[in-house]
Amino acid sequence: MWNLATWLCVAVLATAREQRFDRLYKGRPENEIDTRLDRGGCDDAPTPIKNARIRILSARPEYHAVAECLPLHRTAINTTSLTMNCVDNKWHVVNFPEGSSVSCQPWCKPGCRHGKCKVKRNGLGTYCKCFPTYSGKTCENIGCRSLPLVTRAVVRWVKSKDSSEESSMCGRMPCGSKAMALCWRGSFFNVPGLDEALQGAKRPRRASFKCVNGHWRFEVPRRNILLPFDVAACEYVCYPPCQNDGTCLLTRHGYKECFCAKGFAGPQCQYRKCTNLLFHGGKMNLGRHAYTPIVRKDCPTGYIHTSTGTNTYVEKCVDGIWVTPEGKCVPVCERPCQNGGSCVAPNYCLCPPGFSGDLCERMSCINALTPTIAHAIYINEGHSLTIKCQPGFKFPSGKMSMTFDCVNGEWDFVTKRPQSCFADCSEAPCQHGGTCISPNKCKCTSFYTGDQCEHERCINPPKLLCNALGNFSSSSRLEYRIDCDPGYRLLDGSSHILASCRAGVWDFDLGFKASMDVRCRPVCSPPCLNGGRCVNKNTCHCPEGFLGDHCERRALLLI
Known part of the structure; x- marks a missing residue:
């Protein structure tokens, strides 16, 4: 047990510690910014500056000192040092704006947008320490502080691949940039715009969410599309589907069932209930002994109901449900469709194959025979046929297309006869009697060659040398190569020579022409x-x- 002296000693130490704390920190918050430009009397060293080393360069009578920032630190005005002179017997920081922090802080380039610049532990650089829910090299990305709202699903965070970024982003709070959810058994996701994005594909049971600028977005599977939403819902799907805004839910026995909106009934909510009817001047109460009410309804304009043959029909209330008479509203064509045509909209006929016109009164040429023309494209519109030549071809008349009309189910080739498509060499005409056989390509006579027959052909190959073999070196037959047999060389040491056809004459190179003795000579290796x-x-x-x-x-000579 402690005696009185021990208690007095503890009390004195606690009081001394409290007084020391008050003397050092009283009236100054923990993170107070030091903005004092006067740094104490000139007879003493200047008041220390955070993250800086102070050097006094000269004393009386011209006081001068410099505060140099530590490596990787800078001042609020982006300098690495501060200058202090003695003014009115006080150290004063010169050329520094009032109200700014007189200290050296870690310097990051580019600067931190939503965080503070810190020096790495190894002292080899700086980094941005982001505020909660922010991430990125400059803390430019904002995360989401809570999970997305999803009904009838299990939702959890997805850890980032960069665990250091996630820990610096969230700190001790739950947050992140990715989440995933799994719908309850039998239900599927539904968010605004999901069906359009899926383009007929089935709704998913599992989905991922991505945080964009602090808001969750739904990731459409295999579509690279992000959909905004407030609450994502996992919905059950009934077959057949619920009608009239009915909701498919799972019963406690595990069966899917349609829960109908007010005023509707039936397994798929397809029936409307007979509730109290409003009429001019009051309300009709459909009680147990009330009369059976009827409602007169109208088909859309241009339609008649098959049960009445008119635009109107009657619905009756039977056992609390409106019952519609057998039949449906069908469109009416004032002028009947002909040749088996079907009226599919008011005054609009859908014609069977082989007929056309507003009333299907004309025979169509959709299946009529057409001529076979090489290098042509056919456009059959039923009432007209357009034949177009492919690019690089045209008709003898110079036109690129011809149009024919349908007459009694056949194309009218009597008034205007179809023509063949011929190759067009107008951009590069054939020369020396050549014939155009494909776009800008000519077939030449035996004396000429080239795409446009512009080169005169050498009829016979050049005379061969002894111990040599010759071949044409190009498809145009305008170059000929003569190769010496293995073990033979020309006088200049080469193994072959080229000849070019110019104006119908083989022309050898200058070295060949200058040789007095041109032949392939045998080669001995080593030489004789x-x-x-x-x-x-x-x-x-x-x-x-x-x-x-x-x-x-x-x-050896014998003597």
């Missing part, structure tokens, strides 16, 4: 020595007095 002559491939003819494959040995 001591005046030996190569007479065949790797075969030397030695002069008198020498022997060997290459004439490398001198012959």
Whole structure:
């Protein structure tokens, strides 16, 4: 147990600690910004500046000091140092705006938008520490603080791939940029615009959500589309579907059932209830002994009901449900459709194949025979036929298309006869009697060649050299290549020579023309020595007095 002296000692220490705290921090909030330009008397060192080292460069009579920021730090005016002079016997920060923080703070480039710049632990750089729900290198992205609102589903957060970004973004609060939800068994998602985005595909049971600028968006599966919403609903789907704004729900026995809106009944809410009727001057109460009411209804304009043959029909209330007479409203064509046509809208006939016209009174040529024309395109509209030549072709008249009318189910080829499409070489006409066979391509006579027959052809190939083989080196047959046989070379050491056809004459290169002795000579490797002559491939003819494959040995003379 503590005695009195121990209690007194503890009380004195607590009082001293409280007085020291008040002396250092009383009246100054924890995160107070230091804006003082006067930093103490000139006889003492200047008051310290946060994250800066102060150096006094000169003392009396010209006081001068500099506060240099630590590495990776800068001042509020984007400088790395502050200058202080002695004014009225006080250190004063010069050329610094009043009200700004007189300190050096970590500097990030680009700056942090929704966060504070911090120095990394290893001291090798800076980074932006984002405020809660923000993320990104400059804290430019805002996340969502709570999960999306989804009815009849299980919703949970999806961790980001960058766990460091997520932890800095959310801190200790639940937040994030991605979530997912799974509908209860038997239900499917429904948000505004989902059916249009799915384009006939089935609604999903599992879905992902993405946070965009602090608001949740529904991610349409396999469509790369984000849909805005307030509350996403998982709805049950009944087959057949509910009508008249009925809602499909799951019963406690696990069956899907339509819950009808007020005034409707039936398994699919397809019947309207006979409720109290309003009429001019009062209300008719449909009690137990009331008369059976009837309602007279009108079909849309241009329609008649099949039960009455007129525009009106009658509905009766039977057992509390409005009963419509058998039949339906059908369109009326004042002039009847002909040739088996069907009236599908007021005064509009849908014609069967082979007929056309407002009343299907004309035979159509939709299945009539058409001529077979090469390089042509057919456009059959039933009442007219348009034949167009493909690009690069035209009719002999110079036109690109011809139109024919339908007469009694057949095309009128008597008034105007169809023509063939011919190749068009008008942009590059054929020369020297050539014939156009395809767009800007000519068939030449035996004396000319080229796309437009512009080159004169050399009839016979050039005369071959001995020990050589020749071939045309191009499809136009305007170049000819002569190759020496293996083991043979021309006098200049080359193995082949080219000849070009110019004005019907083979023209060899200048080196060939300048050669006095043009032929493919055998090559001996290694060469013949001591005046030996190569007479065949790797075969030397030695002069008198020498022997060997290459004439490398001198012959012995017997005396």
